[in-house]
Structure formats: structure tokens, C-alpha cells
Amino acid sequence: MKKLFLLVAALCLVLLPASAAHAQQFDLTFGVSGLTGTSSTATLPTIGGGAYPSFGLDFLFFHNLGVGFNAAFRAKQNLYQGFQPFRPFFYDFDAVYAPPLGKHAQAELSAGLGTESLRFYTPTFTCSFTGCTNFVSSNHFLGQFGGALRLYVTNRVFIRPEAHLYVVRNNFEFSGSRATRFGVSIGYSFKNQE
Numbered sequence: 001m002k003k004l005f006l007l008v009a010a011l012c013l014v015l016l017p018a019s020a021a022h023a024q025q026f027d028l029t030f031g032v033s034g035l036t037g038t039s040s041t042a043t044l045p046t047i048g049g050g051a052y053p054s055f056g057l058d059f060l061f062f063h064n065l066g067v068g069f070n071a072a073f074r075a076k077q078n079l080y081q082g083f084q085p086f087r088p089f090f091y092d093f094d095a096v097y098a099p100p101l102g103k104h105a106q107a108e109l110s111a112g113l114g115t116e117s118l119r120f121y122t123p124t125f126t127c128s129f130t131g132c133t134n135f136v137s138s139n140h141f142l143g144q145f146g147g148a149l150r151l152y153v154t155n156r157v158f159i160r161p162e163a164h165l166y167v168v169r170n171n172f173e174f175s176g177s178r179a180t181r182f183g184v185s186i187g188y189s190f191k192n193q194e
Contacts, residue, residue, distance in 0.1 A: 025060040025098075026190040029160060033072060033183025035088075038176020047088060047174040051075045052181060058096045068096040068110055070144070070164070072181060077121060080173070085121040090114065090166060090181070092144040101149075108148040108160070116140045116168045116179075141169045150187065160185040 030053075037048035053075055058068030073089040080086045092114025100106050119135040126133055148162035164181040171177045 024062070024064075024191070025058075025066070027056075027058050027060075027187050028190075029056040029185040029187035030054070031056075031160070031162070031183050031185025033162070033164075033181045035074070035179055035181050037174060037179045041175045044173070044175040045080060046176075047171075047179050050078060052090075052183065054181075054183060054185065056185065056187075058094075058098070060096065060098055064097060064099045066096045066098070068094045068112070070094065070110075070114075070146075072164075080120065087119050087121070089117040089119065090142070090144075090164075090179075091117070092142065092166075094144060094146070098150070104152045106150040106152070106158075108146075108150060108162075110144070110146040110148075110164075112144050114142050114144055114166075116142050116166065116171065118173060138173060140171055143167045148185075152189075156189045156191065158187045158189065160187055 033052040033054055035048050035050060035052055037046040040046045052072045054070065054072035056068060056070040058066055060066035069092070071089070071091050074087045077085040077087050092112045094110040094112030096108065096110045098106050098108045116139070118138040120138065121135045124134065144164055144166055146162065146164040148160045150158040150160050152158045161184050162182070166179045166181070168177050168179065
């Protein structure tokens with residue numbers, strides 16, 4: 001996970017000068033969320049619960065339309081069926097629409113596709129030519145629908161209450177195919193000045 005964040009951060013640093021020259025707006029966000037899921041059943045647990053640090057970025061390049069990326073993961077491992085440590089990760093690439101709502105607010109709607117990656121941790125490490133891991137992943141395709149409200153504290157810094165609905169395909173490890181993430185992020189906009 002650290003490698004992914006370092007890769008995304010490096011990508012942002014490389015793309016930042018280009019985005020300032022060509023994009024209408026480039027935004028970075030960091031936040032924390034909670035996750036709710038379908039209630040547990042007699043045989044399957046819920047995916048909900050826990051704190052989820054999140055990271056996001058978006059490029060708005062045409063009349064408040066653009067593209068974005070979001071990543072969120074459970075901060076601490078949970079126990080699956082009471083004994084197997086696991087941690088879910090959510091990644092999505094989205095289309096973003098963010099119209100202004102006056103001088104100090106901006107709506108944000110997003111929809112996209114991504115992956116739910118469930119890491120089930122083991123007591124031993126498995127090594128290959130790419131390195132050693134102590135987990136087995138189960139990955140599932142997902143659709144993401146999100147909404148947020150950017151409230152600008154300064155011309156560039158904003159606070160963003162947000163909600164994301166994940167519809168996960170073949171989420172057979174858990175009691176349902178839907179999960180909802182609610183949270184708040186702090187963001188910074190690299191805007192072209194008007």
C-alpha cells in the first residue's frame with residue numbers, strides 16, 4: 001500500500017506543472033471515512049466498520065468536467081469470521097462533475113469503475129521475484145457513485161464532506177454487494193486564476 005501511495009504522489013509531482021498549464025483545476029484530497037455495509041447474516045459477516053484513511057485527486061479540464069482517482073483502505077485489520085485477519089482496499093477511477101455553488105462552495109459528483117481488494121493476512125510470508133508478502137488478495141470489480149460538497153476556507157484550501165456508494169460484483173465473502181463510505185477530506189485546489 002505504501003508503494004501505491006508513493007507512486008501516486010510521484011505521479012502528482014510530475015503531472016502538477018502540466019496540469020497547471022493545461023487543466024482548469026487540479027485537486028488533491030486527504031481524509032478519513034467510515035464504511036457501512038449490508039448487515040451480517042448467520043453465515044457471512046458485514047464489510048462495514050472501522051476508519052478508512054483516503055486519498056484522491058482530480059483534473060477538471062472542460063466546463064467543470066474531468067477525471068479523478070480515489071483510494072481508501074481500512075486503517076486497522078479486522079477479523080473475518082472471528083479468526084482471519086483481513087483489510088479491505090477500495091480504488092476507483094471516475095468521471096467528475098464539479099460545478100461552482102457561489103464563490104466559496106463547489107458541488108462534486110462522480111461515477112466510475114474500480115476494484116475492491118481484500119487482503120487476508122497469513123502467519124507466514126510467501127516470496128517471489130517481486131518480493132515477499134504475508135497476505136492473499138481477493139479482488140472484485142466495482143462501480144462507484146459519489147457526491148461531495150467542497151467548502152472553501154481560502155481560495156485554494158477546502159473541506160469536503162463526502163459519500164461514496166460502492167456496488168461490488170461477486171462480493172461473496174460478505175453479506176452484500178453494497179458498501180457506503182461517509183467521511184470528510186481536506187483538499188487543495190491548483191486553479192487557474194480567472
